[in-house]
Amino acid sequence: MADLSTTYLGLRLANPFLVASCSHTKTVEGVKKCADGGAGAVVLKSLFEEQILADMHESEIQTEFLWHPEALDYVQRMGIELGPAEYLRLVRESKKAVSIPVIASLHCLTPKLWIDYVRKIADAGADAIELNISIMPSDPKRTSDDIEKRHLDIVESVTRAVKLPVAVKIGPHFTSIAHMASELEKRGAAALVLFNRFCQFDIDLEKLELKGAYRLSTPLEIALPLRWISLLAGKVKCDLSASTGVHDAAGAVKMLLAGATTVQLCSTLYLAGLGRIGAVRDGVDAWMNERGMKTLADVRGKMSQMRSGSPELYERLQYIKALVGIE
Numbered sequence: 001m002a003d004l005s006t007t008y009l010g011l012r013l014a015n016p017f018l019v020a021s022c023s024h025t026k027t028v029e030g031v032k033k034c035a036d037g038g039a040g041a042v043v044l045k046s047l048f049e050e051q052i053l054a055d056m057h058e059s060e061i062q063t064e065f066l067w068h069p070e071a072l073d074y075v076q077r078m079g080i081e082l083g084p085a086e087y088l089r090l091v092r093e094s095k096k097a098v099s100i101p102v103i104a105s106l107h108c109l110t111p112k113l114w115i116d117y118v119r120k121i122a123d124a125g126a127d128a129i130e131l132n133i134s135i136m137p138s139d140p141k142r143t144s145d146d147i148e149k150r151h152l153d154i155v156e157s158v159t160r161a162v163k164l165p166v167a168v169k170i171g172p173h174f175t176s177i178a179h180m181a182s183e184l185e186k187r188g189a190a191a192l193v194l195f196n197r198f199c200q201f202d203i204d205l206e207k208l209e210l211k212g213a214y215r216l217s218t219p220l221e222i223a224l225p226l227r228w229i230s231l232l233a234g235k236v237k238c239d240l241s242a243s244t245g246v247h248d249a250a251g252a253v254k255m256l257l258a259g260a261t262t263v264q265l266c267s268t269l270y271l272a273g274l275g276r277i278g279a280v281r282d283g284v285d286a287w288m289n290e291r292g293m294k295t296l297a298d299v300r301g302k303m304s305q306m307r308s309g310s311p312e313l314y315e316r317l318q319y320i321k322a323l324v325g326i327e
């Protein structure tokens with residue numbers, strides 16, 4: 001058997017396969033099942049900033065910090081699934097229930113509201129924090145600079161407030177992901193989670209209503225994070241955690257070869273059940289054994305751009321027959 005142990009966010013993990021933030025990790029029972037299924041660590045379901053707001057008195061809410069004041073009203077109307085107090089309980093009880101690292105996840109829109117709360121998360125025993133930052137850039141008056149600065153301010157305010165390692169989960173919609181990655185690292189991010197997969201959107205043609213769509217990813221969606229992990233590996237010092245499109249051991253091996261420190265599983269666990277965690281782990285182990293690879297150091301980053309003899313292939317955006325074989 002290969003040695004799959006690794007270090008992520010400074011934490012020792014038996015293997016690099018994490019259950020991503022999702023409803024599998026929103027209860028202590030769910031967290032236990034993930035640990036029993038063989039996960040190297042879990043990322044708890046996110047606590048949403050709107051939930052913190054909904055818990056505060058109106059007078060405490062500093063609307064100048066809010067980009068989406070309507071969100072408060074929306075969340076108050078729809079009812080809160082998991083409030084801030086219950087979330088601290090989830091962190092505390094999960095830590096008691098499992099021996100693998102428990103990473104709390106916070107969905108942030110603004111830099112200031114979180115400071116007190118992240119300290120409480122640290123006191124509740126979380127091993128690390130994953131910041132899920134997703135800002136909808138729909139306002140034509142808001143520049144890319146504003147949005148990037150907001151990401152950086154959020155990360156800086158949290159990394160200054162707590163000693164816990166902080167991972168930052170972002171979406172793929174930046175003009176320069178490489179620049180953002182290096183700026184996030186400068187603000188104290190110990191890992192980048194690439195990428196979040198946002199709620200998809202569709203229109204019901206019969207009812208002329210909006211409807212949610214494509215809740216779960218497909219294996220084809222691996223392409224975008226795979227490319228970015230292979231481009232960034234070795235160029236940023238922080239850990240890289242792959243998220244989106246990993247459905248099996250082959251996908252996990254690709255992410256590790258690209259340079260991922262850890263690989264997060266989500267959609268596949270809804271489609272195939274939590275047994276898929278062990279299947280991915282065993283499949284990666286078998287793949288390594290067949291090639292005489294003994295530890296993850298033999299695999300990780302072997303196919304990254306930095307270690308490639310043809311780095312230009314990683315940056316090729318156009319279809320040129322001579323290079324990619326199709327036109």
Ligand SMILES: Cc1cc2nc3c(=O)[nH]c(=O)nc-3n(C[C@H](O)[C@H](O)[C@H](O)COP(=O)(O)O)c2cc1C
Binds near residue numbers: 196243265266267268
């Ligand atoms: C039902 C469901 C709930 C999710 N909830 C969260 C969440 O609370 N916070 C978060 O950062 N990501 C959340 N995600 C996104 C996943 O963590 C993951 O990044 C995304 O599904 C892409 O990975 P996948 O292709 O393995 O599914 C959720 C995904 C699903 C399907």
